[in-house]
Amino acid sequence: MENQFPDSRSQQRAGYFPVTGAHLYTVLHEVKDPVARVLLVGPFASERHNAYLPWVRWARYLAAENIEVLRYDYRGVGESTGVFEHMTFADWSEDVRLLYAWLADRAPHVPVLLHGVGVGAILAARAFDEGLGDGLLLWSPPANANQALRATLMRWVGLEQIFKFGRDQKSAADYIRELEQGSPLEVDGYSWSRDLWRDSMRFTLPAALAGEESAALAYKRPVRIVKLTSDAAPLAKGGRVGYDDLKDFTWLFAPNRDWIVAVASQSSRGVAYA
Amino acid sequence: MRDAVGDRELIALDGLGIRLQGTYHLPADRQSGEPTEPANLDRVGVLFVNSLSMPRAASGDSAVRWAEAIANQGYPSFRIDLPGLGDSEGEASIDLLDIVNAGGFASVAAAAAGQLVKRFGLSGVVFFGHCAGAVSALYAGAASGDCKGLILLDPYFYVPLVERPRVRQRLSDWARSSRVGRRASNLYDRIRNFSSVLRGSALPANANGQLLARWKQVASTGLPILLLKAPGIKAQGSKPRLGEFDYIDHVVNLAGRKKSIAVEFVESADHSFANCEGREAVEQHIAGWLAANFPLPDFKFSTERIGRLGASENRDHSGKSQEAPADRFCAMGGR
Numbered sequence: 001m002e003n004q005f006p007d008s009r010s011q012q013r014a015g016y017f018p019v020t021g022a023h024l025y026t027v028l029h030e031v032k033d034p035v036a037r038v039l040l041v042g043p044f045a046s047e048r049h050n051a052y053l054p055w056v057r058w059a060r061y062l063a064a065e066n067i068e069v070l071r072y073d074y075r076g077v078g079e080s081t082g083v084f085e086h087m088t089f090a091d092w093s094e095d096v097r098l099l100y101a102w103l104a105d106r107a108p109h110v111p112v113l114l115h116g117v118g119v120g121a122i123l124a125a126r127a128f129d130e131g132l133g134d135g136l137l138l139w140s141p142p143a144n145a146n147q148a149l150r151a152t153l154m155r156w157v158g159l160e161q162i163f164k165f166g167r168d169q170k171s172a173a174d175y176i177r178e179l180e181q182g183s184p185l186e187v188d189g190y191s192w193s194r195d196l197w198r199d200s201m202r203f204t205l206p207a208a209l210a211g212e213e214s215a216a217l218a219y220k221r222p223v224r225i226v227k228l229t230s231d232a233a234p235l236a237k238g239g240r241v242g243y244d245d246l247k248d249f250t251w252l253f254a255p256n257r258d259w260i261v262a263v264a265s266q267s268s269r270g271v272a273y274a
Numbered sequence: 275m276r277d278a279v280g281d282r283e284l285i286a287l288d289g290l291g292i293r294l295q296g297t298y299h300l301p302a303d304r305q306s307g308e309p310t311e312p313a314n315l316d317r318v319g320v321l322f323v324n325s326l327s328m329p330r331a332a333s334g335d336s337a338v339r340w341a342e343a344i345a346n347q348g349y350p351s352f353r354i355d356l357p358g359l360g361d362s363e364g365e366a367s368i369d370l371l372d373i374v375n376a377g378g379f380a381s382v383a384a385a386a387a388g389q390l391v392k393r394f395g396l397s398g399v400v401f402f403g404h405c406a407g408a409v410s411a412l413y414a415g416a417a418s419g420d421c422k423g424l425i426l427l428d429p430y431f432y433v434p435l436v437e438r439p440r441v442r443q444r445l446s447d448w449a450r451s452s453r454v455g456r457r458a459s460n461l462y463d464r465i466r467n468f469s470s471v472l473r474g475s476a477l478p479a480n481a482n483g484q485l486l487a488r489w490k491q492v493a494s495t496g497l498p499i500l501l502l503k504a505p506g507i508k509a510q511g512s513k514p515r516l517g518e519f520d521y522i523d524h525v526v527n528l529a530g531r532k533k534s535i536a537v538e539f540v541e542s543a544d545h546s547f548a549n550c551e552g553r554e555a556v557e558q559h560i561a562g563w564l565a566a567n568f569p570l571p572d573f574k575f576s577t578e579r580i581g582r583l584g585a586s587e588n589r590d591h592s593g594k595s596q597e598a599p600a601d602r603f604c605a606m607g608g609r
Binding site for chain 2: 012013014015016017018023026027028046048049052053056057077078079081084162186188189190191245246247
């Protein structure tokens with residue numbers, strides 16, 4: 001099979017990282033003398049599976065460009081241990097803080113950036129808002145986590161309706177009503193509780209990160225916000241479900257890599273950002 | 275970072291031309307939290323392979339739960355990412371579905387099984403696959419001298435279209451959402467049924483002859499095979515939709531007199547088998563099948579486990595079809 005992004009300069013190391021009551025599955029794309037390090041905060045729950053291939057490719061692409069990358073699975077999701085239903089946004093926020101600390105502690109010291117997509121963008125943004133990270137790259141950050149959950153729900157309902165006819169078809173509003181009344185809803189194999197649904201409404205993107213200009217003023221650290229279109233599916237909504245993950249994403253990766261390299265260069269030279 | 279926690283351990287398979295990443299679930303009587311190599315387990319292991327481009331955890335992390343359940347029953351289980359998939363090295367091709375359908379992963383999966391047998395002292399391997407993964411598992415089983423059995427979830431024996439024509443997709447949407455559409459769909463099914471009656475037992479034009487040949491090769495030897503089937507769109511219980519060719523019936527007959535095939539209809543599942551009820555039903559079917567075909571006389575079952583095995587024996591074969599949601603990452607595209 002052709003290797004589109006040769007990974008010769010990096011070594012991929014999978015491991016388990018201990019957190020309270022669980023272990024996070026992590027993959028470090030290790031680089032010998034990196035120009036920067038990036039913590040990737042990936043797609044949430046079932047979105048992880050849909051977007052896994054482009055997400056791994058993105059990590060390898062960066063590593064091949066001398067940028068060390070750490071990616072991981074959320075607590076209770078994928079290869080990480082823990083029970084998804086027991087997890088909260090506070091747990092997933094703690095994951096980001098702990099992994100950031102671990103990555104930032106690695107030698108040699110180079111700029112460390114946070115990067116997230118979807119719910120991961122909110123998690124990365126909130127960590128950045130707490131003062132972590134020399135730069136922040138957001139792909140399609142929703143205003144709150146509920147927006148992302150709704151988008152996942154809409155897609156799940158659409159697929160579920162393939163097997164149902166007429167009156168047997170339930171709308172997204174029906175499912176949301178049941179969820180709000182306290183019935184857990186299983187979406188793509190993950191059980192969503194009423195608490196998760198309610199918490200997701202309160203789990204918001206920091207106000208200053210609504211736009212790059214307001215972010216620059218507020219944080220004095222570089223922020224890039226990219227709204228992905230359906231061309232970027234499955235990293236974004238839309239597209240041809242189930243097949244788009246195999247396509248070439250260089251058009252998306254290249255400008256974002258350039259931005260990371262520029263941030264790392266400025267940060268290393270101590271260039272003030274305003 | 276650790277390589278092992280509790281009952282699971284990360285493994286890498288080298289020497290196959292490409293490094294494969296996987297997770298090993300330690301059998302319950304060996305779960306010490308420490309790496310067990312070198313080991314001489316002297317029992318069969320269950321090897322999961324990817325379903326199309328899904329990572330090795332599979333839809334809703336169902337493969338993680340099944341692998342854990344199997345390990346709790348005493349059988350080591352391994353989930354590996356095939357080349358270019360999940361965390362394994364390589365780059366998946368845009369023609370992934372065609373590669374799977376042509377058995378493109380057979381040799382590497384068979385070689386991986388060989389390595390695991392050697393490294394963990396296994397008596398053999400049961401390949402486990404779902405949908406496109408079942409196709410890969412079947413090809414791998416035919417290519418591997420270490421294969422002792424197959425667990426296949428919703429395998430398909432035809433060559434599916436990579437992408438459905440848009441007009442056809444819209445017609446399907448219309449048929450589902452309107453009364454007139456439903457009648458038109460039923461009429462279409464009857465016409466297809468009429469033509470299938472005329473065709474007799476002849477295979478449809480898009481049957482995957484190469485895969486059917488591999489099936490015959492392995493199934494006719496008496497290799498234990500567990501075949502689990504979820505309800506399909508407009509299916510009639512375990513039988514396919516009116517007018518569709520009954521591949522399961524065909525392959526069971528194709529296997530000949532020595533066959534050892536258990537076909538189970540998992541009424542509560544959707545095609546992904548990732549929904550809670552479906553997942554648990556699969557777990558129970560597998561537990562019973564493994565215990566019957568690969569007994570572990572020295573392994574102590576827990577009381578809870580025995581209770582669950584008992585429950586699985588009372589299977590519902592009522593034949594009622596329950597409508598179920600699709601798996602978005604399905605090679606059959608939810609058809």
